[in-house]
Amino acid sequence: MLTGTQLRKLKRSLRDGKSLPLIFGALGDPGRLRIFKILLENKDVCVSDMANILGVSVPAASHQLSVLETAGLIERLRRGKMTCFKIPVENKTVKSIIDVLNKVDGHKK
8 A cells, every 4th residue: 555655746746647547557557567667677678678578579569668658657769770668767757656666566676
C-alpha cells in the first residue's frame, strides 16, 4: 500500500491527469512492465538485445518499447544504426514510478 507521501508525490507528478491512463496502460501489460524493469537494471538496452532477452522478434520488442516511449516512460537513443532505450530518471513522473516499484519490490535503488 502506498503511503500518504507517496500518493501526494505521484499526484503532483501527474497533475494533467491525461497522462495517467497512458502510463498505467503501458505498465499494466506484464511484458512492458518487465521491459521497464530490465531498463531500470541496465543503463540502456538496444532493441535487438531486448528481443533476445525476451525471446521475441525485433518488431515485437520494438512495438512494446514504442508504447513505453509514447507514455514518456523511456527515451530513445541512437547508437549509429542501432536504436536503444533508457529510463529518463530525471523525469519526476518516472522517478515517482520507480520509487513506487522499489517499494512494491521491497528494495531501493
